[in-house]
């Protein structure tokens with residue numbers, strides 16, 4: 596009884612050009628850096644070596660996640676699996692902070708406000724101005740989505756959950772190994788939901804780029820039977836510290 600589990604793999608995209616420059620990114624569609632490309636390939640190699648072979652991949656509409664999925668699956672020799680994409684897996688929209696330097700923002704607004712914007716559950720940054728350089732209001736890829744001008748993590752969870760229920764759960768229940776290739780904050784929302792992390796404690800959770808995080812989910816509850824496991828735990832621990840301290844250098 597209860598011994599059957601489903602396998603879910605969460606993968607944050609490799610380092611992006613704007614991660615490298617320390618800029619708030621959100622829905623701005625920046626490319627992977629060279630290092631990010633290597634991280635994505637290595638993520639796929641880790642999957643192959645661990646024998647964790649995805650049957651289907653769900654990604655966002657942002658090239659850093661789509662390309663990470665592609666590179667990782669190529670390295671794992673699983674490039675042929677079906678791909679499903681949705682804006683609901685996008686990074687958290689960072690509102691008026693999109694395109695801003697993290698260190699400058701910290702210096703200008705102070706650490707408390709900076710950390711509220713980055714990691715609180717329910718405080719969104721100010722809305723981005725429609726028509727401004729880093730706004731997506733006219734982007735055709737979001738024609739079928741409601742207009743989004745800023746989001747807190749709670750907003751991300753609320754728009755990701757319908758996708759989880761409608762698209763990811765059926766794949767899990769069909770016995771497929773599911774890869775979700777997404778973003779720091781959209782994956783934080785999913786991990787909060789799966790692990791039942793409190794609104795306060797989620798502030799302390801950071802996800803490293805390019806290292807697969809593997810969960811075994813109970814077949815009845817679809818909740819994890821144990822903690823998620825990074826396929827390279829040492830590299831993950833180092834990278835988590837770096838994400839937590841971003842802007843503070």
Ligand SMILES: O=C(O)[C@@H](CO)OP(=O)(O)O
Pocket residue numbers: 614618619620621622686689713779780838841
């Ligand atoms: O800029 C962003 O979109 C995110 C992820 O890179 O940053 P943070 O970790 O500060 O939420």
